[in-house]
Amino acid sequence: MPVKAAAQIVVVGGGPAGLAAAASAAECGKRVLLLDENPLPGGQIWRAKNGTITAEAEGWRQRAQAAGVEWRGGRQAVAAATGQLWLEHAGGVEVAAWEELILATGARELLLPFPGWTLPNCCGAGGLQALVKAGLEIRDKRVLVAGSGPLLMAVAAFLRQQGARVLLIAEQAPAGQVAAAALHLPPAKLRQAWQLRRATRGVPFLAGCWVEAAEGRQQLERVRLRRGVRRWSLECDYLACGFGLTPNSELGQLLGCALTAEAGIAVNRWQQTSVEHIWCAGEAAGIAGVEAAWRSGEIAGYAAAGRQERTAPLLARRDREQQSSQRLLRRLAPRAELRALAQDTTWLCRCEDVTVGEARPYANWREAKLQTRCGMGACQGRICGAAARFLWGWQINAARPPILPARVGTLAQAAPAPSISTEVTV
Amino acid sequence: MPERVRVKVNGRELEMPAEASVAAALMSAGVSGLRRSRTGEPRGPVCGMGVCMECRVRVDGRAHQRACQFSCREGMEIECR
Numbered sequence: 001m002p003v004k005a006a007a008q009i010v011v012v013g014g015g016p017a018g019l020a021a022a023a024s025a026a027e028c029g030k031r032v033l034l035l036d037e038n039p040l041p042g043g044q045i046w047r048a049k050n051g052t053i054t055a056e057a058e059g060w061r062q063r064a065q066a067a068g069v070e071w072r073g074g075r076q077a078v079a080a081a082t083g084q085l086w087l088e089h090a091g092g093v094e095v096a097a098w099e100e101l102i103l104a105t106g107a108r109e110l111l112l113p114f115p116g117w118t119l120p121n122c123c124g125a126g127g128l129q130a131l132v133k134a135g136l137e138i139r140d141k142r143v144l145v146a147g148s149g150p151l152l153m154a155v156a157a158f159l160r161q162q163g164a165r166v167l168l169i170a171e172q173a174p175a176g177q178v179a180a181a182a183l184h185l186p187p188a189k190l191r192q193a194w195q196l197r198r199a200t201r202g203v204p205f206l207a208g209c210w211v212e213a214a215e216g217r218q219q220l221e222r223v224r225l226r227r228g229v230r231r232w233s234l235e236c237d238y239l240a241c242g243f244g245l246t247p248n249s250e251l252g253q254l255l256g257c258a259l260t261a262e263a264g265i266a267v268n269r270w271q272q273t274s275v276e277h278i279w280c281a282g283e284a285a286g287i288a289g290v291e292a293a294w295r296s297g298e299i300a301g302y303a304a305a306g307r308q309e310r311t312a313p314l315l316a317r318r319d320r321e322q323q324s325s326q327r328l329l330r331r332l333a334p335r336a337e338l339r340a341l342a343q344d345t346t347w348l349c350r351c352e353d354v355t356v357g358e359a360r361p362y363a364n365w366r367e368a369k370l371q372t373r374c375g376m377g378a379c380q381g382r383i384c385g386a387a388a389r390f391l392w393g394w395q396i397n398a399a400r401p402p403i404l405p406a407r408v409g410t411l412a413q414a415a416p417a418p419s420i421s422t423e424v425t426v
Numbered sequence: 427m428p429e430r431v432r433v434k435v436n437g438r439e440l441e442m443p444a445e446a447s448v449a450a451a452l453m454s455a456g457v458s459g460l461r462r463s464r465t466g467e468p469r470g471p472v473c474g475m476g477v478c479m480e481c482r483v484r485v486d487g488r489a490h491q492r493a494c495q496f497s498c499r500e501g502m503e504i505e506c507r
């Protein structure tokens with residue numbers, strides 16, 4: 001099929017990392033194409049309410065535009081091979097040719113299974129936030145925010161500002177670890193945390209507390225909570241429950257890039273992956289927060305443009321950000337008790353309805369997939385793969401094209417590419 | 427007042443805000459189960475960002491459309507179960 005777009009450098013993902021990478025590379029005089037499945041740039045954090053972008057995203061967008069970056073929204077990279085990328089959009093499919101590829105695909109929430117987690121109105125924490133930003137009316141709704149990580153406080157503050165009745169913030173990490181994590185925050189982050197806490201004044205924050213089960217008939221009605229030996233129930237309309245983030249590394253896996261132990265795309269000091277001409281920036285390489293994301297984006301952009309000398313002033317800042325995030329995340333690591341929540345009858349794979357008990361007996365992810373079809377459905381294991389990794393330590397390295405359910409037409413048109421299967425999974 | 431559009435949800439006419447995603451609009455209207463799982467359980471939006479696939483509905487005859495990924499349009503026919 002004809003190549004529709006070509007650039008010296010193609011950047012996948014228009015969040016903080018991708019915007020910074022594209023702007024930096026273009027400022028070095030390269031022809032840069034920046035694409036994202038969303039219609040507007042900004043990624044996860046710079047997504048404003050009701051289809052607009054925030055001031056930060058607008059600043060970066062302008063910088064990218066001034067440097068001559070070509071922006072293409074509404075395009076999802078569904079398959080890739082050396083020098084080529086298959087993009088699906090509303091009107092069909094196109095191929096983009098690249099000389100250097102920068103993956104800035106970000107991260108998604110880590111969702112862990114517990115009885116009832118598939119009931120309607122049980123959402124991710126960032127998930128419920130995204131839905132409210134997309135227009136979900138949350139005023140006066142009773143919401144429980146639970147799981148782990150700095151996102152919980154941000155989500156609780158946001159929901160409350162939107163008029164929700166946030167009943168409780170339940171952080172699974174023990175109080176001692178939460179306090180230690182707070183004490184070691186850099187001053188700017190500590191101030192931010194303090195502001196978020198003030199914005200959630202009056203909402204109890206319980207450390208060492210987690211959701212044991214969600215209950216209801218057709219949708220969520222109540223949540224069963226546990227803290228130490230205490231167990232109780234709480235009636236609510238929505239559960240916003242997430243356990244931090246996990247990298248979107250599928251595109252990199254497809255291209256043969258090596259992964260880190262934390263399932264991110266492995267990179268060297270200049271954000272270069274194990275595969276020549278492929279770079280990775282932001283949270284696709286590892287979870288480290290927004291500032292590390294855009295700094296690593298700048299580094300990747302300069303390095304991919306062959307101007308490594310420009311990265312010198314950025315490296316130390318990026319490293320500091322990454323180290324401080326890693327320390328924080330180690331302290332908030334999910335506790336062992338969470339593994340015991342998933343019962344044999346609890347769903348593991350939502351797409352194919354495979355239970356934890358059905359998948360557990362297998363030696364690894366590959367065998368479980370072949371025997372039970374878990375991870376073979378529409379989401380291609382994005383949710384259950386990360387859960388299986390947490391439950392049983394399985395390595396989830398099974399991205400296969402297309403990495404997202406593509407239309408039959410996309411696949412047919414892409415057929416000449418050797419790595420493209422024609423299996424459709426929706 | 428945000429602009430509103432009329433859509434049909436399982437044949438029933440509903441008014442929805444034009445800029446809201448279909449997933450958000452359906453949830454706001456009290457429709458929490460957007461699809462049935464393989465074993466027939468109701469499922470609804472989880473991630474709000476196109477990843478979990480739990481929000482799939484039929485739109486204007488096209489199956490498996492992620493309701494969190496597009497907005498309501500006048501006259502749109504949505505089928506969910």
Ligand SMILES: Cc1cc2nc3c(=O)[nH]c(=O)nc-3n(C[C@H](O)[C@H](O)[C@H](O)COP(=O)(O)OP(=O)(O)OC[C@H]3O[C@@H](n4cnc5c(N)ncnc54)[C@H](O)[C@@H]3O)c2cc1C
Nearest residue numbers: 013015016017037043044045077105106126282283289290
């Ligand atoms: C749901 C959620 C909520 C969050 N909320 C907060 C918050 O409130 N406060 C906070 O400080 N941090 C928050 N974070 C973390 C913050 O978003 C990140 O630190 C930061 O956005 C990382 O930037 P990034 O550029 O690496 O990735 P992202 O911002 O995630 O950008 C990645 C982009 O790549 C695109 N993409 C991915 N795959 C493809 C593909 N195959 N084809 C085309 N495009 C693709 C995505 O659409 C996305 O726009 C949140 C994260 C998530 C996942």
Ligand code: FES
Nearest residue numbers: 474476478479494
């Ligand atoms: S809510 Fe997850 S894909 Fe739409």
